Amino acid sequence: MASIAAQLARRNAQAEGLGKKGNAIPFNKQDFQTLQFSCLQNKTLFCDDTFPAEPASLGYNELGRYSTKTRGVEWKRPTELCSNPQFIIDGATRTDICQGALGDCWLLAAIASLTLNKDILARVIPPGQSFQESYAGIFHFQLWQYGEWVDVVIDDRLPTRNGELLFLHSAEGSEFWSALLEKAYAKVNGCYEALSGGSATEGFEDFTGGISEMYELRKAPPYLFKIIQKALGLGSLLGCSIDITSSYETEAVTSQKLVKGHAYSITGAEEVHVHGRVVQLVRIRNPWGQVEWTGPWSDNSSEWNSVRPEEKEKLDFCAEDGEFWMAYSDFVKQYSRLEICNLTPDTLNSDSVARWNYCQFEGIWMVGSTAGGCRNNQATFCSNPQFAIILEHVDDDPHDGEDGCTFLVGLMQKDGRKERKFGRDLNTIGFAIYKVKKITETQSLKKTNTLQQRAVAMSNTFINLREVCNRFKLPPGEYVIVPSTFEPHKKGNFVLRVFSEKQATTRLGTSLLAYTCHDIAENDVDPHFRHLFMKISGDDSEVSPFELVQILNRVVSNRADIKTDGFNLDTCRHIVSLFDKDGNGKLGLIEFHVLWLKLQKYLVNNTVLQVIVSRYADAEYGIDFDCFVDCMIRLEMLYSESMCSRTTLMHLSVDSINVCNILVGCNSILPNIIWCLAYGKKTV
Numbered sequence: 001m002a003s004i005a006a007q008l009a010r011r012n013a014q015a016e017g018l019g020k021k022g023n024a025i026p027f028n029k030q031d032f033q034t035l036q037f038s039c040l041q042n043k044t045l046f047c048d049d050t051f052p053a054e055p056a057s058l059g060y061n062e063l064g065r066y067s068t069k070t071r072g073v074e075w076k077r078p079t080e081l082c083s084n085p086q087f088i089i090d091g092a093t094r095t096d097i098c099q100g101a102l103g104d105c106w107l108l109a110a111i112a113s114l115t116l117n118k119d120i121l122a123r124v125i126p127p128g129q130s131f132q133e134s135y136a137g138i139f140h141f142q143l144w145q146y147g148e149w150v151d152v153v154i155d156d157r158l159p160t161r162n163g164e165l166l167f168l169h170s171a172e173g174s175e176f177w178s179a180l181l182e183k184a185y186a187k188v189n190g191c192y193e194a195l196s197g198g199s200a201t202e203g204f205e206d207f208t209g210g211i212s213e214m215y216e217l218r219k220a221p222p223y224l225f226k227i228i229q230k231a232l233g234l235g236s237l238l239g240c241s242i243d244i245t246s247s248y249e250t251e252a253v254t255s256q257k258l259v260k261g262h263a264y265s266i267t268g269a270e271e272v273h274v275h276g277r278v279v280q281l282v283r284i285r286n287p288w289g290q291v292e293w294t295g296p297w298s299d300n301s302s303e304w305n306s307v308r309p310e311e312k313e314k315l316d317f318c319a320e321d322g323e324f325w326m327a328y329s330d331f332v333k334q335y336s337r338l339e340i341c342n343l344t345p346d347t348l349n350s351d352s353v354a355r356w357n358y359c360q361f362e363g364i365w366m367v368g369s370t371a372g373g374c375r376n377n378q379a380t381f382c383s384n385p386q387f388a389i390i391l392e393h394v395d396d397d398p399h400d401g402e403d404g405c406t407f408l409v410g411l412m413q414k415d416g417r418k419e420r421k422f423g424r425d426l427n428t429i430g431f432a433i434y435k436v437k438k439i440t441e442t443q444s445l446k447k448t449n450t451l452q453q454r455a456v457a458m459s460n461t462f463i464n465l466r467e468v469c470n471r472f473k474l475p476p477g478e479y480v481i482v483p484s485t486f487e488p489h490k491k492g493n494f495v496l497r498v499f500s501e502k503q504a505t506t507r508l509g510t511s512l513l514a515y516t517c518h519d520i521a522e523n524d525v526d527p528h529f530r531h532l533f534m535k536i537s538g539d540d541s542e543v544s545p546f547e548l549v550q551i552l553n554r555v556v557s558n559r560a561d562i563k564t565d566g567f568n569l570d571t572c573r574h575i576v577s578l579f580d581k582d583g584n585g586k587l588g589l590i591e592f593h594v595l596w597l598k599l600q601k602y603l604v605n606n607t608v609l610q611v612i613v614s615r616y617a618d619a620e621y622g623i624d625f626d627c628f629v630d631c632m633i634r635l636e637m638l639y640s641e642s643m644c645s646r647t648t649l650m651h652l653s654v655d656s657i658n659v660c661n662i663l664v665g666c667n668s669i670l671p672n673i674i675w676c677l678a679y680g681k682k683t684v
Contacts, residue, residue: 024142024151027188032140032153045077045137048155051187058159059193060421069101073166075157077137078176081165085131087139088177092121097178098289100167103196106239106263107185108168108287110203111178113237113265120235120343124207125177141184144209146414147360147495152184159192167192171289189417200239200263202466204341208237211358211410211499213469215338217331224338225280225328228269231340238266240284243336256295258334259286266338267323270315274306280328281315289322295334297325342408342499356408356499359506361387365427365485365492369599373488374462375432375455379526383597384484387496388436390505391476404473407500409433411459411483412467414493428486429494430462433472433479462486488526525593533589542586548572 026032028050039046051057053075055065063070078085092115097108114121129139140153158179159166165173168182185206186192201212215224217240231238244250244261252260268283281297297303304312315325326334344358363385365371372380391405409431416426432455456479459468483496498506536551537543543551552567579591587595 024149027150027152030153032138032151035153036134036136036138039136039138040134046155047137047157048153048187051154051183053155053157053159057186057191059191061193062196063102063191063193072161073159074161076160076163077156078131078158081158081160081163082174084174086175087130087180088125089172089175091118092125092177096170096175097287098169098171099287100165100169102167102192104168104182104198105287106198106200107182107195107203109200109239109263109265109285110207110237111181112285112287113200113204113239113267114207116232116267117235117237120208125181131176139180139184141181143185143188144206145188146412147362147497149209150188152188154180154184154187156180158183190421194417194420198263199339199465200237200241200265201339201341204237204239204339205467208341208343210237210341210343211356211408211469211497212339212341212467213408213471215340217335217338220332220338224332225269225282227340228266228282228338231342232266232269235343237341239339240264240266240331240335241337242334253291256334257291257293259288259291263287264335268315268325269328270311272307272311272315274303281325282328282331283315283323283325284331286322286324292322292324293326295326295330297327297330299324356501357503358497358499360495360497361506363387363483363494363496365490365494367489367491371489371491372484373490374430374484374486377488377526379529380488381482381484384482387481387483387498388478388507389481389498389500390478391474391500391502392504393502394476395473395501402473404475405500405502405504406471406473407498407504408469408471409459409481410467410469410497410499412495412497414495416466426464426466427490427492428462428464429483429492430459430468430486431481431483431496432459433457433474433481436478436480489528522590525589529593529596530589533592537589537592540586542584542588543576543592544586545569545572545576548576548587 030048030050035046047053055070058064058070058073059067061067096115097112099105099108114124124142126140126142137156138153139156140151142149142151144150156176158176165179168179170176170178182195183192185203186195189195201214204210205212215221221227228238241263242254242258242260244252250261254260265285265287266282267285268281270281270283271278272281273279284293286292292299295301307315342356344356363370365384370383370385372383375381389407391407393405394403395406411429411431413427413429419425434453435456456474457470457472459470461468481496481498483494485492498504534541536547538547546569549567549569549572552572556564556566575595576585576587579587579595581591582588
């Protein structure tokens, strides 16, 4: 219930615009304006106690307190490093970024692409900051973090060795916006070492709130160059890299000066005319600021001699800045992967470009509840969170000539970098998409033969990355997206995002694929669950009301996220009487499994639960779980047995008042819910 309370509190804040563009949430509750004003009033320089200038902010292993890599490190402000430090000189450019002693080239590649779009850059780096006017040793940046924008405050103490910046720095040494941005990013992820290793798409998304897709260049579609051109024209951020076959190849330099296992950014895509034919070129930047491609179309190569002078001048083909041109044909041969970050509608300011429609959901995989694992786990798969999408309109002018509805699905797990220092790895995640029949408000959401059907689409693979994202085109209809970990019983929090080319209706699924009492057979029961049941049910392999009290109270006593003073005997007698199908006054394996699935459903973020909590909870969005379970089970049974007819429900809304009197603490809830169900209202 606590997770629902947190989500409701967050949703209420979001309804007021908090966390959206132009209204970022203060990270760690630090308000930049207030802190800056206080420092100026007291004539002090800001010292950030939430990310102090101490070894813990550097790292935990390779950059840990006793590591040789951190010996001699001193934290210094830019005013101590040069006589005239500048925040930004003549605008932020991709040449302001040089990598230091940290394996975050993926982040630098994203920052380099960020500089190509001034509107996006202005969101990430709020204007008006400098080392001259109102300087108080404090700066701030805005980053997208798992569905919301946060404003990150930092002090300007930076790690140095021998008077030089240890990590990201500018080429000339007097410009500090990039080093301070890197520090802000390290802060939200726990420390600098947490930034080591990654994909440029992660930085792209955290700077834009966009959603990324990936292309394997050995299987590049024939129209990929046009996709690159269009993406650059829309302000999308693009990155590329060369795969390695072993750790020994990491940052190994090829004979033509390309770096393996290294994140590059793509900054241009143009066509030039050579002897009457068109040659496609791409411009690529190495965030090191040096080590450039030496093959055809590299700086000052002979190929440029045949290009028209006006085209040559326009392309700036000979600057020694880590940026170089190469033929597109060589690009797809030399590089392994292309990543494109598509921007959200509010990121694009121009009315002349197309925009994606999008929505997002937050979810949780909870052990013993909603962590059902992938489709291989038939007994638990349907307990995963589910999300519905209704596609109604086909694309305009499809490039492949086939009608359908194009959409992107991105599944992102939270806080992976923060968890590294505790030795926790990312979950292996993916999702499946199922076609379902059209569901109306008056229909019961019962399981059909959906689980016996194949998914109509799914993620390319289950993989232990922060995000899995794929592009799909499906016929109009209603679909259910089921995100999951590969193995069951793996906990985690996630964000699911859907970007659609045309407007689509999305909503939280209400266990569209869930089992009902009549669907479960013995072979549907997870072996792990069966084993636990045999341990708790005793010699008779049945659970009595007395045993159920002990079981439920033992479970909820270990759950800090559930508010309850415990289940009592009367409540457990009600539960047993409702689920006991053979009339012996106890719950067998199948009956207890049905009850357990119901409890799982009540613990996840579903619409009915949110309505009840938001309407009847206390100021902290709390409601006793035992009372809630008693209420929900009775409501479901009444709803199911009445066949959901409005006439019957209207009758129940009167007759059930007597039933409500025996619901502990819930006397006022059930009549209101049934009344709303009877009249088709969406809120209580």
